[in-house]
Amino acid sequence: MSSSNELDKLIRALQIQPGIGQRSAMRIAYHLLERRRQDAVELGQILISAMHNIKLCQCCRNYCDYEVCNICQNPERHNRQLCIVESPSDVAAIEQSNNYFGLYFVLHGHLSPIDGIGPQELGLPELDQLLSQEQFDEIILATNPTIEGDATASFIAAMAAKHHIKSISKIASGVPLGGGIDNVDQKTLASSLLNRRPFAQ
């Protein structure tokens, strides 16, 4: 028990954040109380408002403030390309790589029958409807390169094939750029050898 029950409660509550244990939570609580009380009150208000107001976009299931998200509403995006990802943070990562200007569809997970996560939970009926309503030239499968992610990608590829889409692709896996080949795990290296490409001059 410390000198203040409210402080104890704050230190416990801060630990719902991933990567924040008791020591970090104490450091954060003391820092906010000592130096940034007003900012911390604002953080509290923003947290409450965000948790109540952020919902899923009706088109792509990414997080958004209204019915349709900023990306789906943007007329400059290439609306014949659709990239399918497991989570909203994957969208953020791809956006930051600054090399894709099409639309997205967010699954919020991968197929995992043991955990009761089937096509329904991943919004695949909505995706099916989207594919029949809109005319996509290309579907890019950007699920994680894991067993579950690959299985999910296969399932979606089979579904998309019914809609006569010109190109269904999967993002490349292999040795990360700038990395040393001797630091890469065996499976990645094996896959990167199997999927070698003609050398482009």
Add this chain to the structure above:
Amino acid sequence: MSSSNELDKLIRALQIQPGIGQRSAMRIAYHLLERRRQDAVELGQILISAMHNIKLCQCCRNYCDYEVCNICQNPERHNRQLCIVESPSDVAAIEQSNNYFGLYFVLHGHLSPIDGIGPQELGLPELDQLLSQEQFDEIILATNPTIEGDATASFIAAMAAKHHIKSISKIASGVPLGGGIDNVDQKTLASSLLNRRPFAQ
């Protein structure tokens, strides 16, 4: 710009926490939205309430919910010992070491004339009054072992001397327990040699 303005705002606001940069803030925001919305709303409420309600104890200047803190109110504490520390987190650390059962006085900083922090800002007039009102047998100076911390300790020791307190001590500095002597910095090692003690069998 991400898909949601509220999300962008949340990611920015989370970064007021020390040690949380943009990547961690994104990870935290997505985790809370995906899995712990209700807990995050509670965290928001606790933050707001803590920032408004936590004040300084009228006796020891530690954080507390009412006028006087849990430690000062506790009749089982040794009320003739007073430990003087720089910050509330020092109180928490000493409490966790489970070896001190007296009272505290929290300075909330150290003397630093350049930053305009003098005796007034550290509550030394209140400490002076406390020393004249209460009968302390021992004052333990537990300021940080830095130039500013040592200067602050000297200043307080001079002040306490006027009140005829039996013992004025300073916590020991030296090689941390369990540490290797070859890993300790030169100044600590020099101080630990200078302050060597008779070997107790």
